[in-house]
Amino acid sequence: xxxxANPVLAEVWRGEFLxxxxxxxxxxxxxxxxxxxxxxxxxxxxLPRSSCKIIQALPLVESGAADAAKxxxxxxxxxxxxxxxxxxxxxxxxxxxxxxxxxxxxxRCGVHEPGDPEARHAxxxxxxxxxxxxxxxxxxxxxxxxxxxxxxxGPEYIDPEHPLQKAVRLATxxxxxxxxxxxxxxxxxxxxxxxxxxxxxxxxxRFATPETSFTGARATGARRLRDAMAAHPVxxxxxxxxxxxxxxxxxxxxxxxxxxxxxxxxMLPSKGLxxxxxxxxxxxxxxxxxxxxxxxxxxxxxRTDPAYTTLAxxxxxxxxxxxxxxxxxxxxxxx
Amino acid sequence: xxxxANPVLAEVWRGEFLxxxxxxxxxxxxxxxxxxxxxxxxxxxxLPRSSCKIIQALPLVESGAADAAKxxxxxxxxxxxxxxxxxxxxxxxxxxxxxxxxxxxxxRCGVHEPGDPEARHAxxxxxxxxxxxxxxxxxxxxxxxxxxxxxxxGPEYIDPEHPLQKAVRLATxxxxxxxxxxxxxxxxxxxxxxxxxxxxxxxxxRFATPETSFTGARATGARRLRDAMAAHPVxxxxxxxxxxxxxxxxxxxxxxxxxxxxxxxxMLPSKGLxxxxxxxxxxxxxxxxxxxxxxxxxxxxxRTDPAYTTLAxxxxxxxxxxxxxxxxxxxxxxx
Numbered sequence: 045x046x047x048x049a050n051p052v053l054a055e056v057w058r059g060e061f062l063x064x065x066x067x068x069x070x071x072x073x074x075x076x077x078x079x080x081x082x083x084x085x086x087x088x089x090x091l092p093r094s095s096c097k098i099i100q101a102l103p104l105v106e107s108g109a110a111d112a113a114k115x116x117x118x119x120x121x122x123x124x125x126x127x128x129x130x131x132x133x134x135x136x137x138x139x140x141x142x143x144x145x146x147x148x149x150x151x152r153c154g155v156h157e158p159g160d161p162e163a164r165h166a167x168x169x170x171x172x173x174x175x176x177x178x179x180x181x182x183x184x185x186x187x188x189x190x191x192x193x194x195x196x197x198g199p200e201y202i203d204p205e206h207p208l209q210k211a212v213r214l215a216t217x218x219x220x221x222x223x224x225x226x227x228x229x230x231x232x233x234x235x236x237x238x239x240x241x242x243x244x245x246x247x248x249x250r251f252a253t254p255e256t257s258f259t260g261a262r263a264t265g266a267r268r269l270r271d272a273m274a275a276h277p278v279x280x281x282x283x284x285x286x287x288x289x290x291x292x293x294x295x296x297x298x299x300x301x302x303x304x305x306x307x308x309x310x311m312l313p314s315k316g317l318x319x320x321x322x323x324x325x326x327x328x329x330x331x332x333x334x335x336x337x338x339x340x341x342x343x344x345x346x347r348t349d350p351a352y353t354t355l356a357x358x359x360x361x362x363x364x365x366x367x368x369x370x371x372x373x374x375x376x377x378x379x
Numbered sequence: 380x381x382x383x384a385n386p387v388l389a390e391v392w393r394g395e396f397l398x399x400x401x402x403x404x405x406x407x408x409x410x411x412x413x414x415x416x417x418x419x420x421x422x423x424x425x426l427p428r429s430s431c432k433i434i435q436a437l438p439l440v441e442s443g444a445a446d447a448a449k450x451x452x453x454x455x456x457x458x459x460x461x462x463x464x465x466x467x468x469x470x471x472x473x474x475x476x477x478x479x480x481x482x483x484x485x486x487r488c489g490v491h492e493p494g495d496p497e498a499r500h501a502x503x504x505x506x507x508x509x510x511x512x513x514x515x516x517x518x519x520x521x522x523x524x525x526x527x528x529x530x531x532x533g534p535e536y537i538d539p540e541h542p543l544q545k546a547v548r549l550a551t552x553x554x555x556x557x558x559x560x561x562x563x564x565x566x567x568x569x570x571x572x573x574x575x576x577x578x579x580x581x582x583x584x585r586f587a588t589p590e591t592s593f594t595g596a597r598a599t600g601a602r603r604l605r606d607a608m609a610a611h612p613v614x615x616x617x618x619x620x621x622x623x624x625x626x627x628x629x630x631x632x633x634x635x636x637x638x639x640x641x642x643x644x645x646m647l648p649s650k651g652l653x654x655x656x657x658x659x660x661x662x663x664x665x666x667x668x669x670x671x672x673x674x675x676x677x678x679x680x681x682r683t684d685p686a687y688t689t690l691a692x693x694x695x696x697x698x699x700x701x702x703x704x705x706x707x708x709x710x711x712x713x714x
């Protein structure tokens with residue numbers, strides 16, 4: 045009854061027992077798409093989910109919409125974010141919408157409970173329900189609205205046939221070097237274009253080196269988006285999130301972004317490398333351990349850094365504070 | 380780079396893309412330990428975690444401690460519970476401790492935030508922090524304390540060498556028909572004895588048929604524990620939990636119990652069968668889909684029941700309520 049499967053990327057031990065494993069695929073590539081190393085099949089097609097938000101933001105900066113709206117670096121970082129709906133995030137979304145003369149009701153991302161417990165508590169105390177600014181994708185959608193206003197498109201900007209999403213699709217194909225393998229609709233209602241892990245990693249290698257990988261408005265725009273994420277890690281995710289702590293800990297050596305169902309990508313500017321990985325089971329524990337291990341493997345993170353040890357070499361405590369388990373990246377990613 | 384692995388138990392689709400899989404091991408056995416069917420290796424040794432709470436409660440009923448303390452069916456169900464820390468649970472824990480003349484500080488389960496959002500909100504409003512009664516294992520520990528008081532053991536009842544845990548170990552070996560393969564310390568500080576999935580399922584088949592599988596105090600005690608769980612599903616887990624909804628939906632045809640890191644077991648009285656399974660990745664989405672599928676496969680649950688469709692054949696909605704994904708048990712468990 046056993047089957048061929050992807051390799052183990054992370055392990056969970058309790059006492060002497062290997063209690064869980066997270067299998068998946070990971071690839072490290074150069075700007076030309078050359079595979080430096082891979083675990084599993086780098087040609088595996090995946091839905092990047094939110095890991096590709098920096099690609100989805102390209103039309104915003106390349107079209108001139110970002111400059112026309114005088115967007116700040118904070119707003120560009122927020123356009124690439126999967127945030128927790130903390131007040132720092134919802135406040136920025138509300139100000140952004142007001143600046144461009146639009147309203148919360150113009151968003152098409154839908155509503156979900158904020159991830160931030162303080163925000164949830166504040167809503168309950170105020171007798172309020174969350175709105176679309178709490179959606180973890182509201183920054184991306186503020187970016188979509190800003191680009192769409194500039195381009196003069198209709199209000200249903202998340203339609204796959206809308207000019208804005210056609211521009212996202214074209215940008216995706218250009219930066220990955222692939223024809224997209226169709227799409228699915230993401231949790232925020234936007235189309236999410238399927239590409240190979242290798243293609244996604246290639247795009248990240250190019251965002252890591254925009255000056256040499258791109259030209260013109262794309263070179264400038266890609267650089268601004270990447271630097272904005274590096275400069276504002278709390279806006280990209282939130283306090284306590286792996287994404288935020290890894291961007292901080294890497295200190296410019298890498299910029300990272302997760303996507304739903306355990307996708308993680310990294311751009312490594314000084315190495316000219318891109319990384320993309322996915323844990324098969326969608327559990328972020330596995331993808332977070334794996335990305336931390338690969339960042340360390342490629343010199344972007346120290347294995348003594350709390351951002352590393354928390355994600356890739358972490359004790360699992362019982363309810364009285366004693367360590368009886370251990371989460372760690374698989375040996376294959378370390379040696 | 381591909382490896383031999385366990386079969387897929389559940390799949391997550393988004394659009395036309397198979398986005399995630401949950402691999403694992405599952406086995407259905409008779410009371411004599413005969414394997415009726417298996418996916419993966421039924422001899423795989425696992426930590427049962429909370430799936431074995433009904434075994435851990437055997438010394439409580441067999442010793443006469445439960446009767447001496449005049450425990451109700453509600454308390455016996457609670458002794459087998461992994462609960463959400465809702466007021467119905469913490470209230471019962473507090474009353475139970477008072478009845479046996481002990482205090483919250485006598486518990487050794489430790490503290491964690493309750494899973495129930497109303498309980499979390501109420502604590503914050505009151506400016507309080509959770510205590511040990513909120514621990515999902517507090518019912519088990521009330522049972523441990525009650526048995527320990529009856530047996531006259533020392534206060535550190537969670538020590539693996541304590542007479543109470545030695546009794547749990549002996550009961551585990553007797554009902555599984557195996558010598559335990561060591562132990563690890565669980566999140567609640569109690570030892571958790573490692574057994575094979577087949578052994579765990581064998582124990583569940585015997586709890587399904589205590590009158591014929593056991594004799595004397597064990598037959599009576601096992602029956603009382605199982606019937607208490609069947610009669611009080613909210614006390615065993617909580618509203619909205621898979622365990623509670625499956626026990627309700629099965630209506631006596633099966634009693635189920637999950638354990639941490641995606642273990643699930645079932646007792647099927649009318650069939651004289653036991654089921655045990657574990658999703659390799661520890662994600663409950665996979666183990667819940669698989670147990671629902673196996674309950675349906677063995678006539679304990681209709682595939683049209685909301686308890687089934689919610690867990691094993693469920694649309695995944697985006698934030699505007701449209702279905703763009705689907706969670707389902709693997710075909711191998713259905714056909």
